[in-house]
Amino acid sequence: MHIALTEEQTMIQDMAQKFAESELAPVAAELDQSKDLALFKTNLAKLAELGFMGLNVKSEYGGVEAGSVAFSLAITELAKACASTAVTTSVTNMVAEVIQAVGNEQQKQTYLPKFCNGEYLAGGFCLTESGAGSDPSAMKTTAVKDGDEYVLNGSKIYITSGEIAGCFVVWAVTDATARKGKGISCFIVDAGTPGMTIGKREHKMGQHASPTNEVHFDQCRIPVSALLGEENKGFAIAVGELAGGRIGIGSLALGIGLAALDYAKQYCQDRQQFGQSISQFQGPQWMLAERYTDMEAARLLLMQAAFLKDQGQAFATSASMAKLFAADKANKAVYDALQLLGGAGYIQEYPLERMARDVRITSIYEGTSEIQKLIIARDIFA
Structure with a gap:
């Protein structure tokens, strides 16, 4: 392993440090107390403008393409000032990486630029359920194919950025007869899709500025084109x-x-x-x-x-x-x-x-x- 940082990695670390000190640190205590969503979203938009929402996204989709080392350095610097902002940035990058890793070209062209340019201030990672936390393969949310659509039913909990996410990656059981963990698929679901509702913001011990919500699906219809990767191979x-x-x-x-x-x-x-x-x-x-x-x-x-x-x-x-x-x-x-x-x-x-x-x-x-x-x-x- 080469310990020395590259010029680009050092630049990203410095940029994150300066942003954290100038924009995040002065308002971190205020955000913790007030949970001011407008102020929080303003800082997320600024981070997107600087490239921090697509750190490992290819440049052809508007990303920085800086890699995981740069990502780690940036999150560390942001967290020194505001953990709420850092976790939202981390999860949004993770959602973008899911789409880049397994999405088809149309999906990548549709969604990745929206994270990178700030049109989507955040992304939601919908995996955890009340009975499927440490064991996500036990999930109960289902996606049943109906013609050229899937019908989603179920609930996810503890979803970071639930109320501000532009889209969600959602895992659901598509083959109930398959052995545990083998009949699960992954989908992209746009915010505002009929049948999807966002629950109340959880009252958490910490990281108050970052909203955490339940996400419910009740006869939520999404197109077949929303499938990420292959059916039944989402786990x-x-x-x-x-x-x-x-x-x-x-x-x-x-x-x-x-x-x-x-x-x-x-x-x-x-x-x-x-x-x-x-x-x-x-x-x-x-x-x-x-x-x-x-x-x-x-x-x-x-x-x-x-x-x-x-x-x-x-x-x-x-x-x-x-x-x-x-x-x-x-x-x-x-x-x-x-x-x-x-x-x-x-x-x-x-x-x-x-x-x-x-x-x-x-x-x-x-x-x-x-x-x-x-x-x-x-x-x-x-």
Whole structure:
């Protein structure tokens, strides 16, 4: 693996950092409290204009075609300022990659430019159901073929960007007689399609600015042309794209962890106790030394997974390792950073309280830490 970043990767990282500092950081606390959707959408539109919604999309469809390493770097920088914006950017890129990977030429020409130019502010990834979370192959949503249409029935839950997505990739059972996981297909469903309704915004612990919704399908008719890839072979699409999504969520966790440590470091330098800066005491020094080491290890794991993906090599296990480590260590980093602030860390005037709520979900979505361990273990014993 070549550690040094290319000129393009460095440029994207710098651009993301500058945007995060100038546009996201000043309003992150406000967005957390107000959930101002108009302001949130404004920032998403600006990110699309800068190319961040099509980082791994080919240039012929309006994308940047920068690769997974650049994607990881960008999500990390955005997450340092606003986790809600970072997760929306990550999932939208994932939806675009699904369409690019398995869509036909007409589908790619129709949808990909809309993500890249900001016509679609976000994309929805409709996989999880109330009875099919860690085991998505147990989904109950169905798509029954009726002439030149499919009829969708069922519900999806915890869908990031549900109320602002321009389109959704949706998984449904198309062959109920097939063995588990083998009769599932993937479809593109446009926002506003009759029969599809978006549920209320969930009241979440963190990442408040990013809307999370249920998506319901009741006799929702979509054309046969909405099928992505081959019928009954959609589950493999989900498994493959979740692996790439884990690079995004691991990078998001890394960004939050680093931001928390940076804030705590400055606080320790400024805070006086017992006649000196608390940064002079071994306890805070060692806490920060351990957590920064964790974050550097997480960064290297993420870079390895992204590099393998860019090289067209098997990367699923590396992505699971990176996501597992980054999410768990970022949670530890944020809580240690909050501890270093003492009582101030528990007060909303300081950002650590928000970061503690925002980082918690990273060990749950795109596959829990426990599921990542299963994936890694299966590879070890294969």
